[in-house]
Amino acid sequence: xxxxxxxxxxxxxxxxxxxxxxxxxxxxxxxxxxxxxxxxxxxxxxxxxxxxxxxxxxxxxxxxxxxxxxxxxxxxxxxxxxxxxxxxxxxxxxxxxxxxxxxxxxxxxxxxxxxxxxxxxxxxxxxxxxxxxxxxxxxxxxxxxxxxxxxxxxxxxxxxxxxxxxxxxxxxxxxxxxxxxx
Amino acid sequence: xxxxxxxxxxxxxxxxxxxxxxxxxxxxxxxxxxxxxxxxxxxxxxxxxxxxxxxxxxxxxxxxxxxxxxxxxxxxxxxxxxxxxxxxxxxxxxxxxxxxxxxxxxxxxxxxxxxxxxxxxxxxxxxxxxxxxxxxxxxxxxxxxxxxxxxxxxxxxxxxxxxxxxxxxxxxxxxxxxxxxxxxxxxxxxxxxxxxxxxxxxxxxxxxxxxxxxxxxxxxxxxxxxxxxxxxxxxxxxxxxxxxxxxxxxxxxxxxxxxxxxxxxxxxxxxxxxxxxxxxxxxxxxxxxxxxxxxxxxxxxxxxxxxxxxxxxxxxxxxxxxxxxxxxxxxxxxxxxxxxxxxxxxxxxxxxxxxxx
Numbered sequence: 001x002x003x004x005x006x007x008x009x010x011x012x013x014x015x016x017x018x019x020x021x022x023x024x025x026x027x028x029x030x031x032x033x034x035x036x037x038x039x040x041x042x043x044x045x046x047x048x049x050x051x052x053x054x055x056x057x058x059x060x061x062x063x064x065x066x067x068x069x070x071x072x073x074x075x076x077x078x079x080x081x082x083x084x085x086x087x088x089x090x091x092x093x094x095x096x097x098x099x100x101x102x103x104x105x106x107x108x109x110x111x112x113x114x115x116x117x118x119x120x121x122x123x124x125x126x127x128x129x130x131x132x133x134x135x136x137x138x139x140x141x142x143x144x145x146x147x148x149x150x151x152x153x154x155x156x157x158x159x160x161x162x163x164x165x166x167x168x169x170x171x172x173x174x175x176x177x178x179x180x181x182x
Numbered sequence: 183x184x185x186x187x188x189x190x191x192x193x194x195x196x197x198x199x200x201x202x203x204x205x206x207x208x209x210x211x212x213x214x215x216x217x218x219x220x221x222x223x224x225x226x227x228x229x230x231x232x233x234x235x236x237x238x239x240x241x242x243x244x245x246x247x248x249x250x251x252x253x254x255x256x257x258x259x260x261x262x263x264x265x266x267x268x269x270x271x272x273x274x275x276x277x278x279x280x281x282x283x284x285x286x287x288x289x290x291x292x293x294x295x296x297x298x299x300x301x302x303x304x305x306x307x308x309x310x311x312x313x314x315x316x317x318x319x320x321x322x323x324x325x326x327x328x329x330x331x332x333x334x335x336x337x338x339x340x341x342x343x344x345x346x347x348x349x350x351x352x353x354x355x356x357x358x359x360x361x362x363x364x365x366x367x368x369x370x371x372x373x374x375x376x377x378x379x380x381x382x383x384x385x386x387x388x389x390x391x392x393x394x395x396x397x398x399x400x401x402x403x404x405x406x407x408x409x410x411x412x413x414x415x416x417x418x419x420x421x422x423x424x425x426x427x428x429x430x431x432x433x434x435x436x437x438x439x440x441x442x443x444x445x446x447x448x449x450x451x452x453x454x455x456x457x458x459x460x461x462x463x464x465x466x467x468x469x470x471x472x473x474x475x476x477x478x479x480x481x482x483x484x485x486x487x488x489x490x491x492x493x494x495x496x497x498x499x500x501x502x503x504x505x506x507x508x509x510x511x512x513x514x515x516x517x518x519x520x521x522x523x524x525x526x527x528x529x530x531x532x533x534x535x536x537x538x539x
Binding site: 020023027032033034035036037039059060061062063064065066 | 207208293294349350353354355356357440443444445446447448450519521522523524
C-alpha cells in the first residue's frame with residue numbers, strides 16, 4: 001500500500017497541520033511516512049502545501065510530480081494540482097470560493113462543503129479536520145483511532161481538550177462524503 | 183520529527199557540551215528545539231543564541247579549544263559569515279561540528295532548498311589548505327545519526343566536521359530512531375582524551391597553546407604537512423557512500439543528500455520501463471568516493487550528476503572517471519527542487535534518446 005497525497009490551500013487554513021496529524025497517525029499505525037511542507041512566509045498567507053506519503057515500504061522521494069490523492073482548499077491550488085492527480089486518483093475539494101470547478105473525467109472528484117459545515121457548527125478551527133475526514137473516507141490509509149492518537153502527538157497538551165471537537169469534525173467529513181454517495 | 187529537530191535531539195543525546203547559533207531559515211528549528219528542550223537543566227549542555235554567526239563560530243572555537251564537544255548550525259549566508267572561524271578551527275586542529283542546512287544562493291538568495299554550497303564545503307570556503315569532513319544526510323534518520331558520527335570523526339582526527347543538509351531534509355518530517363542518551367564527558371575524561379586542550383590546569387603538564395598563528399614559515403610548513411597527513415588518513419579511512427541498482431546499470435546517476443531520494447524514485451520509475459539506471463550516493467562529500475564511482479561507472483554508457491545547483495559535484499565525478507564515460511549535469515537553482523519526472527526527462531534527453539530533444 002502506498003498513498004501519495006498533496007494537501008494545498010491558503011496559509012492559515014490548516015494545510016500543514018492537517019498533513020502533520022495524518023503523518024503522526026500513520027506513524028501511530030506503524031507505517032512509513034514522509035511530510036514535506038512548503039515552508040517560509042507562505043505559511044502566513046499565500047498558498048501553502050504539504051506532500052504526505054504513507055507506505056508499507058521505505059519511501060524514496062519526499063518530493064513528487066504526480067499524486068494519488070489531492071485535498072484542495074483554494075482556486076490557485078486547484079489550478080495547480082488538478083492536472084497532477086494520477087489517472088484513477090482522487091481529488092477532494094471545498095467548493096467554497098471555487099469559480100472554476102475541476103473538470104477531469106479520469107479521476108474521482110469529491111466536493112466537500114467543509115466551510116459551510118463549520119459555519120453551521122461554529123467550529124471554524126476544525127475546518128481542516130472535516131477535510132481530513134473526507135480524505136480518510138475515500139482513502140482509509142489509517143483508522144480514525146490512529147488519527148486521534150496522532151492528534152495527541154501533533155497538538156500541544158494545552159489543546160488536548162479540543163480533541164473531541166476535532167474527532168467530531170473528522171466524522172462529519174466522513175458523513176459528507178458518504179451522503180454524496182461514495 | 184523534522185530533520186532540524188532531529189539534529190537538536192541528537193546533539194543532546196550525544197552528550198554535546200555546547201551549541202552556539204543564530205537563527206536563519208530553513209534551520210531555525212535546531213536552536214528553537216534546543217531552547218525548548220532546555221538541556222542545561224538535564225545534561226548541563228550550554229545552548230546560546232549568539233549575536234551573529236561570526237560570534238557563534240568564535241564561541242565554537244573557544245569551546246573546542248577547551249576540548250568540549252561544541253557545535254553550531256546555520257544556513258548558506260550564515261555559513262559564509264563563519265568561514266574565517268572555520269579556517270581557524272582547521273588550522274588550530276580543533277574538533278567541532280558545523281551544520282549547514284543549505285538554501286538557494288548566491289547572496290541572501292531564497293529560503294528554499296539548494297545544494298549550491300558544495301564547492302564552499304568541500305574545496306575550502308575559508309582560506310588556506312584545509313578540508314572539512316563533510317557528511318551529506320538524505321533522511322531525517324541520517325540527520326540524527328550524523329551528529330554523533332560528525333563529532334566522533336572530528337575528535338578522532340582533530341578537525342572540524344560539517345553536516346551538509348538542505349532545506350528539504352531540514353524541514354521534512356519522517357520516522358527517526360534517536361540514539362541513546364550518553365553522559366557528557368567529565369573534565370578528567372576530557373583532559374585524558376584531549377591532552378592538547380586548554381583546560382586551565384597548571385602543573386603536571388606543559389602549557390597548552392591553541393592558535394592558528396605561526397610566524398615562522400618553516401614551522402608553518404611543518405604544520406601544513408601534518409594537516410595534510412591527517413587529510414590523507416581521512417581519505418584512506420572515512421570514505422562513505424551508498425549504491426542502489428548499480429550491478430546491472432546501463433546508466434548511473436550520482437546524487438547526494440535529499441535529491442538522491444528524488445533520483446531513486448526516478449530510477450525506480452525508469453526500471454519499470456525497462457531502463458536500467460543505478461544510483462551512487464556519496465555520503466562523505468569530502469573525502470569523496472572517487473574509487474567507488476570509477477568502479478560503478480565501469481560498464482555504464484553515461485553518468486548523470488543530479489544536484490540542486492548549477493553543477494558542482496560534477497567536477498569531482500569527472501575527476502573520478504576522467505573521459506572514460508560521458509558525464510552530464512542536471513539541476514535546478516535558486517531554491518527550486520527538481521521532481522522525479524524532470525530527472526527522468528534529463529536522463530532521456532542526455533543519454534537514452536538524445537535525438538528526440
